[in-house]
Amino acid sequence: MNQKVLKTLEYHKIIEKLTEYAASEPGKRLCRELEPSSDFEEIVQAQAETADAVARVRQKGSVSFAGISDIGGSLKRLEIGSSLSIHELLAVSSLLTCAARAKNYGRRQESELPDDSLDEMFRSLEPLTNVNNEITRCIISEEEVADDASPGLRHVRRQMKITGDRVHTQLNAILNSSRTMLQDPVITMRDGRYCLPVKAEYKSSFQGMVHDQSATGSTLFIEPMAIIKLNNELRELEIREQKEIEMVLAALSMELVPYVETILINLKLLTKLDFIFARAALARHYNCSMPKFNKNGYIHIKDGRHPLLDPKKVVPINVYLGKDFDLLIVTGPNTGGKTVSLKTVGLFTLMGQSGLQIPAFDGSELAVFDEVFADIGDEQSIEQSLSTFSAHMTNIVRILEKADSHSLCLFDELGAGTDPTEGAALAIAVLSFLHNMKCRTMATTHYSELKVYALTTPGVENACCEFDVETLRPTYRLLIGIPGKSNAFAISQKLGLPDFIIQDAKSRLEEGDEAFEDLLASLEESRVTIEKEREEIASYKSEISRLKSRLEQKEERFDERKDKLIRNANEEAQRILREAKETADQTIRQINKLAQSSGVGKELEAERTKLREKLDKVDKNLSLKNEKGPKKTISPKKLKIGDGVKVLTMNLNGTVSSLPNAKGDLYVQMGILRSLVNIKDLELLNEPAISGPGMDLMKKNNTGSGKIKMSKSFSVSPEVNLIGMTVDEAIPVLDKYLDDAYLAHLPKVRVVHGRGTGALKAGVHKHLKKLKYVKEFRLGDFGEGDTGVTIVTFK
Numbered sequence: 001m002n003q004k005v006l007k008t009l010e011y012h013k014i015i016e017k018l019t020e021y022a023a024s025e026p027g028k029r030l031c032r033e034l035e036p037s038s039d040f041e042e043i044v045q046a047q048a049e050t051a052d053a054v055a056r057v058r059q060k061g062s063v064s065f066a067g068i069s070d071i072g073g074s075l076k077r078l079e080i081g082s083s084l085s086i087h088e089l090l091a092v093s094s095l096l097t098c099a100a101r102a103k104n105y106g107r108r109q110e111s112e113l114p115d116d117s118l119d120e121m122f123r124s125l126e127p128l129t130n131v132n133n134e135i136t137r138c139i140i141s142e143e144e145v146a147d148d149a150s151p152g153l154r155h156v157r158r159q160m161k162i163t164g165d166r167v168h169t170q171l172n173a174i175l176n177s178s179r180t181m182l183q184d185p186v187i188t189m190r191d192g193r194y195c196l197p198v199k200a201e202y203k204s205s206f207q208g209m210v211h212d213q214s215a216t217g218s219t220l221f222i223e224p225m226a227i228i229k230l231n232n233e234l235r236e237l238e239i240r241e242q243k244e245i246e247m248v249l250a251a252l253s254m255e256l257v258p259y260v261e262t263i264l265i266n267l268k269l270l271t272k273l274d275f276i277f278a279r280a281a282l283a284r285h286y287n288c289s290m291p292k293f294n295k296n297g298y299i300h301i302k303d304g305r306h307p308l309l310d311p312k313k314v315v316p317i318n319v320y321l322g323k324d325f326d327l328l329i330v331t332g333p334n335t336g337g338k339t340v341s342l343k344t345v346g347l348f349t350l351m352g353q354s355g356l357q358i359p360a361f362d363g364s365e366l367a368v369f370d371e372v373f374a375d376i377g378d379e380q381s382i383e384q385s386l387s388t389f390s391a392h393m394t395n396i397v398r399i400l401e402k403a404d405s406h407s408l409c410l411f412d413e414l415g416a417g418t419d420p421t422e423g424a425a426l427a428i429a430v431l432s433f434l435h436n437m438k439c440r441t442m443a444t445t446h447y448s449e450l451k452v453y454a455l456t457t458p459g460v461e462n463a464c465c466e467f468d469v470e471t472l473r474p475t476y477r478l479l480i481g482i483p484g485k486s487n488a489f490a491i492s493q494k495l496g497l498p499d500f501i502i503q504d505a506k507s508r509l510e511e512g513d514e515a516f517e518d519l520l521a522s523l524e525e526s527r528v529t530i531e532k533e534r535e536e537i538a539s540y541k542s543e544i545s546r547l548k549s550r551l552e553q554k555e556e557r558f559d560e561r562k563d564k565l566i567r568n569a570n571e572e573a574q575r576i577l578r579e580a581k582e583t584a585d586q587t588i589r590q591i592n593k594l595a596q597s598s599g600v601g602k603e604l605e606a607e608r609t610k611l612r613e614k615l616d617k618v619d620k621n622l623s624l625k626n627e628k629g630p631k632k633t634i635s636p637k638k639l640k641i642g643d644g645v646k647v648l649t650m651n652l653n654g655t656v657s658s659l660p661n662a663k664g665d666l667y668v669q670m671g672i673l674r675s676l677v678n679i680k681d682l683e684l685l686n687e688p689a690i691s692g693p694g695m696d697l698m699k700k701n702n703t704g705s706g707k708i709k710m711s712k713s714f715s716v717s718p719e720v721n722l723i724g725m726t727v728d729e730a731i732p733v734l735d736k737y738l739d740d741a742y743l744a745h746l747p748k749v750r751v752v753h754g755r756g757t758g759a760l761k762a763g764v765h766k767h768l769k770k771l772k773y774v775k776e777f778r779l780g781d782f783g784e785g786d787t788g789v790t791i792v793t794f795k
Contacts, residue, residue, distance in 0.1 A: 001036045001350070001372065008374045009346045011036075013308055014282075014356070021281035024068035027266070034275075036353035037372045043293055044289030045117065046355025051290045052116040056105075057400065061782075062104040062281070065274035065727060067094035069212040071267060075260050083250040087140055092256060092263060093135040099252050099266045102273060120278070121269050126262045132257055138248055140687045145245050154246040160237045167194055167230045174224050181206055183219040183625035192238075193231045195221040197704040200483030206382035233704070279356055287311075287708070288357035291348070297405075297440050298322040302361035306344045307351075315361075317341055321442060322367060325461040327435045328456045328480070330444045332465035338444040339376060341465065345442055346374055346410050369408045376412040396430060405440050411443040414450075424449040435460060535590040567651075634684050636660045641747065644685035647677055653685065660692050669745050706785070719750035719789075727763035734764060738792070742773050748793040755788050764790060 006012060019031040032595065037043055084092070093390070106122025138149035147154050171187050171194055179185055181202040190211040197219045198206045209224040218655050223231060230734035256263070282288075286307045300323075303316035319341065321328050330338045347357045353364040375395045396411070403409055415427030424447040431450070434441045435457070443450075454462040463480040481774045634657070635646075643656045647668055664679040714771040719738040722730040743747045753760045773795055780789040 001038070001353075005346070005372050005374045008352065008376050009350060009372075010308060011110070011350050014347070014351060017285070018278055018282050018356070021278040021285075022274050023065040023278075024271065024274050026068055026070050026271040027278060028776070030271060030275040035579060036372075036478070037355075037369060038353065040293065040295060040368050042354050043355065043368060047290050047293070047352070048117045049276045050283060050355055050357055052118050052280045053276045054283050055116070056118070057277070057280055057284065059680065060105065062256065063102060063277065065098060065270060065277065066101065067098040068267070068270050069094065069276060071263070075264055078230045078253060078257055078260050081257075083212065083246070083253040084256070086144065086145065086160055086249065088137055089135050089249065089252055090142065091748075093132050093139070095263065095266060095270065096128050096132040098270055098610060099125045102133070102270060103127055118273070121273060125266055126268055128262065128264075128294055130257055131259065134255060138252060143465055145248055150244060153241065154247060156237055156241045156244055157459055160241065163230060163234045167227050167234060171196065172226045172653075173223070174226065178206065186354065187424040189223060190221045190223075192235065193223050194227060195223045198222045199437060241245045245284075263639045283357040286357075288358050288359050288360040289362045289364065291352045291360070292363070294324070294365060294367055297326065297369075297438075297439070298715070299367055300365040300367060301345065301348060301358075302364045304344050304348060304358065304360040304364065306340055306347065307359050309340070313475060315345060317763055318480075319345055319478060320480065321345070322440050325459050326440050326444045327454075327457075327460040328433060328463055329431070329460065329464065330442065330478070331451055332447065337465040337478070342374075342410050342412055342444055343444055346372055346408070349408055369406075369440070369713065370404075370406040371402065372408045372410070373403055374410040374412075374749050375399065375414075376410060392417060401428070403434060403437065405438040407439050407440055409441045410436055411441070415444045415447065416445075423447065428453050431460075432457075502676055562617070609725065617770065627776060634682055636679060636680055639666075639684075646683040646685055647675070648681050648683060649677075650675070653746070666707060689725065714735050716744045718745065718746065719752060721752045722760060722764070723752060723754040727760055730763065731767055732759060734767065738771065738774075742794055746794065748791060750785070750786065751790045751792055752788065753790065761790070 014032060015031060018034070019028050022028040022684075024033050037046070067325065069091050070090050071088070074084055077084065103122055103125040106125075107119065108119070109700075114297075132703060133270075138146055139144050147157050151642070168187070175182065175185055175187065175196060178196075180200055183197040183199050186197065193211060195211055196206075196208075197214075200213075200220055201219055203222075206222055206224075208224040209228060210220050210222050212221040213219060255382070298321075302318055303452050304319065305311065305314045307317050316339070317337075317340075319328075330341060332338055348360065348364075349366055349369060349372055351358050351414075353368060358364060358366075375392055377392060399409060411430075414430065415423035415425075417423070418426075420637065424445075427447060427450055431441060431443060433455070451462055454460045455761040461480060463478055465478055508637065538568060561752065639656060641656055644653065645656055645668060647652050647670065650670070652670045654668040656666060657669045657674065658667040660666040660679050665676055665678060667674055668677055668682070718741075720732065720734065725733065731751070737750070753763060753764050755761075765777070768774050768790070775793045775795040777790050777792045779787050781790055784791065
């Protein structure tokens with residue numbers, strides 16, 4: 001990709017932001033070296049890596065790659081048999097520690113398979129834990145090696161301590177006996193030797209070796225003769241200590257030699273992962289999405305936002321190019337957003353081909369181009385000299401020499417800076433040449449001739465940046481398919497230019513130009529009208545949908561009431577029929593007793609049998625049998641605790657309080673009644689509805705307070721938010737909420753108290769310990785709110 005377009009589209013600013021998110025210097029170097037690729041497979045792979053990193057960060061949080069440094073030189077020294085310094089060994093240890101941290105972060109559950117594009121890299125990391133532990137055991141810091149790094153070092157340092165103690169004992173004795181000769185009663189060090197500050201006049205009286213004197217010459221730093229031998233011993237021990245340290249470093253270096261290749265692979269993998277996760281961090285910062293890529297030159301950006309503009313002010317644009325047309329001409333007034341639209345398309349292409357996600361809506365599509373060319377000038381002055389035109393034309397000539405059907409060309413104010421007639425002709429000639437080569441091109445212009453060219457040429461489309469004449473402000477919306485008006489007369493009139501001047505200007509317009517501008521104005525009015533009508537239609541559709549939903553709900557309630565009335569009527573009819581049967585049987589028995597002597601018993605029995613059969617037939621027709629099963633079979637996997645269901649055999653509504661076992665049996669809570677039923681006997685309700693024996697008691701309550709209380713307890717939220725409250729304010733709220741939740745038979749609830757100072761959390765935990773109906777409570781896990789929430793389980 002040519003370097004000029006990277007500068008023109010401010011690609012380097014994106015790279016600077018990307019570099020900030022890399023944690024290591026090798027990772028930052030990869031970020032700085034990132035350039036767009038034209039290899040389709042390479043781009044798709046890079047985009048997959050970025051997307052997988054974004055997904056991991058969203059699921060697990062970020063991972064730190066701090067501690068990675070370029071240790072390539074140290075590994076080369078190991079290969080040739082050299083020993084590493086403390087600093088180099090600590091750098092290797094830091095790399096191995098980072099590898100262990102990254103490998104642990106990269107582990108995933110079996111259920112999370114199949115692998116993503118990063119799994120192989122995480123699996124290939126080798127932390128070399130044993131070797132790393134040995135380095136950290138032996139080396140405490142940049143300046144210190146541990147005493148127990150080797151037996152020899154431990155012995156030498158013990159001897160140094162003993163000798164040092166003897167030196168201090170001797171010096172303290174001399175200091176106490178010669179206090180009058182000393183400038184200060186202190187022990188000092190000069191040239192690594194212990195000395196005493198002796199007054200200059202006592203030089204001849206104090207036996208020892210002079211090492212230094214003060215600036216005034218009044219004090220001499222003398223090593224007493226009595227400790228010279230001990231100081232010599234101490235110096236020899238220091239030399240031996242240094243040799244022992246060198247032996248420790250050599251031994252540690254030798255342990256690393258077999259793993260040089262492994263460490264080098266770790267370095268490369270961690271550097272690449274740091275680079276990939278920096279791309280993911282950039283994507284999260286700009287709220288990006290992964291674009292789809294094609295080889296057909298098709299671009300479709302949905303709600304694209306230029307990443308270098310203020311996210312609170314930038315207006316998303318929708319751009320498509322390359323399918324029905326390959327040349328898009330954007331017109332409209334200055335400061336309307338034409339250049340921003342141009343730069344957005346170019347920068348998104350560069351970012352996408354670099355493996356970076358783009359700040360646009362999901363499903364946006366980009367094409368892979370071999371080259372991107374841009375002639376975008378920052379000159380916005382009224383006066384443009386010949387040199388400016390020459391500079392732009394020189395750039396255009398270079399673009400025309402190199403552009404082909406696999407290129408994207410962007411031109412800002414094509415043909416500007418010279419005579420309008422000639423400039424428009426040149427612009428049309430340049431665009432026609434690129435259009436004939438099937439080069440994907442986007443250009444901005446003020447020339448009406450280019451608007452006509454777009455309207456009359458197949459494969460060329462107009463677009464404009466919308467402008468509100470009433471407020472004299474651009475809306476920054478890009479409208480494809482509509483040429484833009486310059487609005488010069490309207491803007492001038494709003495700004496106060498006299499009407500007679502404007503009328504004079506209009507009279508000087510050629511008839512064709514005026515008619516064309518009027519046509520554009522008519523098109524613009526039609527577009528605004530159509531958009532308003534479209535919005536009204538969408539509003540009507542939404543209202544119709546709401547009314548339809550309400551009607552369906554009313555029909556369902558009507559059907560329920562109808563079924564209830566029929567059921568009540570059948571029950572009443574059955575009661576009357578039973579009474580009639582009992583009366584008839586009793587009457588027949590009496591008649592039988594009276595008729596035994598008359599010899600008509602058989603006839604009476606036959607009549608009684610006929611009557612009973614007739615009554616049984618009526619009873620059968622009126623009997624309540626649940627011949628129909630559930631309207632829709634419930635899948636055990638989709639059933640959740642708390643779901644509203646209807647128990648068909650009992651004709652009661654309730655909530656699921658346990659999941660079904662292997663036979664499909666589960667417990668359902670129906671008011672105060674809890675019963676074991678089979679899943680085949682259940683019908684899923686849209687909303688939890690509670691009914692049962694306890695509900696009859698509620699209906700008998702004249703005040704209705706019991707019904708309100710029961711309804712509230714069964715509609716309680718699964719969590720309560722106490723953030724912002726003091727402990728005294730929170731406890732009554734918590735008490736009321738836990739009572740409602742317990743009555744609603746919720747198995748557990750979530751208490752949100754936040755982190756803060758910890759006072760609210762402590763107060764909540766202290767209060768929970770006192771509640772007898774609380775089985776246990778714990779802080780939330782990762783994904784539940786962490787230490788900012790408490791999960792409470794009821795008995």
